[in-house]
Amino acid sequence: MSHHAPAVSDANTVSAHPQASLLRYGLLAILLALLLAAPFLVYPIFVMKLLCFALFASAFNLLLGYTGLLSFGHAAFFGGAAYFTAHAVKEWGVPPEIGILIGMAGAAVLGLLMGLIALRRQGIYFTMITLALAQMFYFFCLQASFTHGEDGIQSVPRGHLFGFIDLSVTTNMYYFVLAAFLIAMAVIWRFINSPFGMILKSIRENENRAISLGYSVVHYKLGAFVMSAALAGLAGGIKALVFQFATLTDVTWQMSGEVVLMTLLGGIGTIIGPIFGAGLVVALQNFLATSDFPVTVITGVVFMVCVLLFRRGLVGEFYGSRIGRKLGFDHRV
Template identity: 80%
Template sequence: MSHVAHSTNSKPAAEPGVKITTSATIFLLAGLALLVVAPLFFYPIFLMKLLCFALFACAFNLLLGYTGLLSFGHATFFGGAAYFTAHAAKVWGWTPELAVLLGVVGAALLGLVMGFVAIRRQGIYFAMITLALSQMFFFFCLQAGFTQGEDGIQQVPRGYLLGFIDLSVSTNMYYFVLGVFVIGLVIIWRFINSPFGMILKSIRENEARATSLGYSVAHYKLGAFVMSAALAGLAGGVKSLVFQFATLTDVAWQMSGEVILMTLLGGIGTLIGPIFGAGLVVTLQNYLATSDFPVTIITGVVFMVCVLLFRRGIIGEFYASRVGRWLGFEHRH
């Protein structure tokens, strides 16, 4: 009976995915083409920062938008991977791809431990547990020897990708970051459109019904948590190579707040929304950093306006608009 119920429910859920993919593919390919030529018009470091935080926001959205779990501790995975990658590259002399891989594995293990504890609770209790565990990891990084305390790990060498591509050249580093970003985005897209992703959406919509159909909700939540942590770690590891340092800022609770802000601004439960939100926040931070305007106040005002006028997020509202529906988009959150 549960198998029949699952089969009849999964088919309608897959149809909007096909509808969205056709239109979204066009926009994504156009966006990718713009990113390929973007270094000709914009500062590469700014673009690399944008891509790293866009991947971070997409990883967070995998947990919030598609599973319905609000985590206040994702800075643990982002910053933890940054520390692991920086230490491996600088102290152990690992190549950049292996150092980043270590960061991803380390973030996934942290996600496994944190998720195992946190998924036992729901709602605000889940969020508070992730925040508490994240603060514990912050103080660990403050005291641990390999993190070098408040100084952080500085002057991290970018090294040679695959042994022969010099990442100290900004153009090479940019296309490496772009490649990682695209790979991460493809993984997320495949994940949310897989049977596993469909089950996560059913858990988000009605956890009790998913349980009654025989699914182990806790296992699926933990799987989503670990996947989100690993992808956040991928963003953090690459970020440490881009800026050549890893500091306590990467694991602070403010970093978790930033990624929540990015995701909400763009639109939770959408693939493109977190990318747009990250771009908006990073752009504001970059261009207001040298001005007399307080960045946090301006960002807060933008967030307030978006919450009041765009309840689904900017991209979410676009999907729900006539133009978005005409183009074949459908906001599924």
């Protein structure tokens, strides 16, 4: 009897996988359909803001969830790219796609410089160094002439994508943001499921063992740091075009804390988690903005409840639940 039980269990597991795969693909198809229809159902600017922050949180999760590095300096990449993109598009007159690439390149260079300094230390020391470096960049943005100080860069033209798609039309802008978001998420998925991503996970789980196997841990961490910075820069550059301005708000330490909050709420180490967490925070901010309730207090209460009741985040707890395991959900979705 005992000899047949594992075989039955294995058969059930194998038979469950096709159903789980179909369910995952079905949910993704429904989500994609909703995103395609969103500008006709919801205020498009709100959805574009949600997509920008979902990408920002996903970029941050690449570092925290898959590499085990907690950075408190990601606002420098997000806000820095917003400044670089806004300045390039408005002052240099470059097309929007080139402006976004300039923002990403600037964020990647910032990530390389900050990573080279911060990765000399580990744990809380690494986190504090990233915070200190981000604050230095904040004061640079406050004093630099091209950022216009507290006024920021305003009236940023959206321009024409590839020379013929007018992004001043809200619908065109929305589908551009959606396309950029989907491409970036595909890149993140491919990255974490590549041999490079597998090594990052091994570093997160047991760094000493990864070193003993001959991997240059610092180089892999630096690669993840720069990749995360560049994708955060993509989110910041797009946001600058959506709202047509870049301000100091995007480079403050509060923005770094906000992206940590989004990622933890959704669930670190998952693809959907940061997107869900970003959606929850942005929706709360949007709907509470016109009410008498203090947004930060409500967000803090939600975060506290989720930390106490859902230690792995909302999506992470669902994946770990009996239903999630039965449906075959894992870190890939």
